[in-house]
Amino acid sequence: MTVRARRPGTDTRRAPTRILLVAAAGVTLGAATPARADLGTDVERLALAWSAFGHVHRLKPRLLERGEALPLLFPPELVTGKPDGCLTVAVLGTTSMQFLVDPGASLGVRGALDMPEGSLAGALELTRCGPQKEQLASVVLEMRSPRGVLEALAVASERPPPALTAILPHRDPGPMAPPGGSGPRPTVAPLAVRVQAVEQRAARSGALELTNEDLTASAAGTGVELVPLGTGCHEFELLAGERTESDRRSVDLDLEISSIDGSRQLATDKSESNDARALVCVGEPLPVSVRFAGAPPGAHVTLLRARWDLAAGLPERWPAEARAPMSAVLREQRLGLAGAKLVDEALGVQGSTAMPLEVEPGACYLALVIELRGTAQTLALAARSGGREAQSRASLDAPGAALSFCAGSSPRALVEVEARGLSLVWMTALWQTGRVRLGEETP
Numbered sequence: 285m286t287v288r289a290r291r292p293g294t295d296t297r298r299a300p301t302r303i304l305l306v307a308a309a310g311v312t313l314g315a316a317t318p319a320r321a322d323l324g325t326d327v328e329r330l331a332l333a334w335s336a337f338g339h340v341h342r343l344k345p346r347l348l349e350r351g352e353a354l355p356l357l358f359p360p361e362l363v364t365g366k367p368d369g370c371l372t373v374a375v376l377g378t379t380s381m382q383f384l385v386d387p388g389a390s391l392g393v394r395g396a397l398d399m400p401e402g403s404l405a406g407a408l409e410l411t412r413c414g415p416q417k418e419q420l421a422s423v424v425l426e427m428r429s430p431r432g433v434l435e436a437l438a439v440a441s442e443r444p445p446p447a448l449t450a451i452l453p454h455r456d457p458g459p460m461a462p463p464g465g466s467g468p469r470p471t472v473a474p475l476a477v478r479v480q481a482v483e484q485r486a487a488r489s490g491a492l493e494l495t496n497e498d499l500t501a502s503a504a505g506t507g508v509e510l511v512p513l514g515t516g517c518h519e520f521e522l523l524a525g526e527r528t529e530s531d532r533r534s535v536d537l538d539l540e541i542s543s544i545d546g547s548r549q550l551a552t553d554k555s556e557s558n559d560a561r562a563l564v565c566v567g568e569p570l571p572v573s574v575r576f577a578g579a580p581p582g583a584h585v586t587l588l589r590a591r592w593d594l595a596a597g598l599p600e601r602w603p604a605e606a607r608a609p610m611s612a613v614l615r616e617q618r619l620g621l622a623g624a625k626l627v628d629e630a631l632g633v634q635g636s637t638a639m640p641l642e643v644e645p646g647a648c649y650l651a652l653v654i655e656l657r658g659t660a661q662t663l664a665l666a667a668r669s670g671g672r673e674a675q676s677r678a679s680l681d682a683p684g685a686a687l688s689f690c691a692g693s694s695p696r697a698l699v700e701v702e703a704r705g706l707s708l709v710w711m712t713a714l715w716q717t718g719r720v721r722l723g724e725e726t727p
Contacts, residue, residue, distance in 0.1 A: 354425045
């Protein structure tokens with residue numbers, strides 16, 4: 285605001301000018317007093333508050349895109365420095381951002397504190413004390429929003445520091461509404477009808493072998509069976525009848541296929557269902573252990589196993605450890621290689637790998653990535669060509685991922701692999717599966 289004095293040179297006319305300028309300055313300062321909360325400010329405030337309890341270690345900000353996974357590598361002394369102390373890890377993004385933090389424990393030994401947790405209001409905080417601090421030594425961060433910058437910090441202290449929401453009240457989403465009930469589970473068909481449906485489905489898909497075995501659950505509703513597997517893909521179906529009239533609880537079968545010594549888990553199904561299903565492909569004969577749980581005590585359950593050959597079209601020169609998981613991915617996603625031409629194959633290790641490829645304009649391709657060795661926490665595949673992009677990520681317990689794309693008019697494509705895990709080695713293969721007809725839109 286500009287103030288003009290009508291009669292310059294007189295003191296009586298300067299006083300109002302000073303008053304107006306002071307008033308304007310007061311309004312400006314008063315409007316600027318509330319600080320705008322942003323990511324950098326929030327991280328600084330949290331680090332300052334936590335510094336009273338111990339040394340705060342802050343990682344560099346990272347820009348992540350949807351589906352990317354980032355291990356949070358804090359100094360080992362934060363875990364081992366004070367055996368009886370606590371370790372607190374916080375991850376912050378903007379208030380509209382969503383991400384997931386996974387402590388990284390193996391599925392077979394996970395407890396309630398080991399399950400992945402999702403962010404609320406763009407923030408997430410984990411605290412573990414005593415021996416449980418080791419659970420935060422292999423934390424993995426996964427982005428769920430399209431893109432954003434995330435910051436992570438950790439503090440080792442004798443006791444837990446103040447909660448993140450106490451320091452940053454605007455990050456408190458408030459009370460959570462109780463989850464809604466889905467109602468009772470629908471009644472399933474009689475066991476004999478479901479067994480017949482599985483047998484008919486296996487016959488239609490050309491199964492080479494189908495076995496049917498009755499098992500008896502223990503008093504705890506569990507059981508174990510040793511099954512020798514021949515070369516090929518084996519689909520296990522475990523079915524149980526409904527509970528008796530005196531026990532109205534629903535049946536929830538869980539199934540696990542592992543090596544005889546239990547050192548390697550091949551497939552699991554821990555969904556909530558009367559039936560359990562698992563697919564295992566092996567490149568050479570292998571005896572396996574079939575374990576189940578959740579059956580009614582002492583009840584009879586039916587185990588069906590169908591077998592197919594490994595997927596046709598896979599080169600025989602590939603080792604069995606490659607052809608088996610490739611076959612599993614193809615069968616799980618109902619994909620075939622009939623008439624497809626193998627145009628590229630590659631090996632890689634954990635990290636992000638970009639592979640430029642020459643492709644035929646107008647041709648369509650199928651790309652696969654599998655876990656060849658080691659243990660994968662994240663295995664994702666992406667392809668870009670002619671301004672179009674396709675993405676796929678291996679689901680939980682799956683040995684790999686597959687995606688299809690067409691090159692359009694571009695002679696070049698970029699295939700990217702995102703692999704995170706322990707001693708991980710992966711393998712990719714690319715087949716040309718067909719061509720787009722002239723004048724048609726590419727998918």
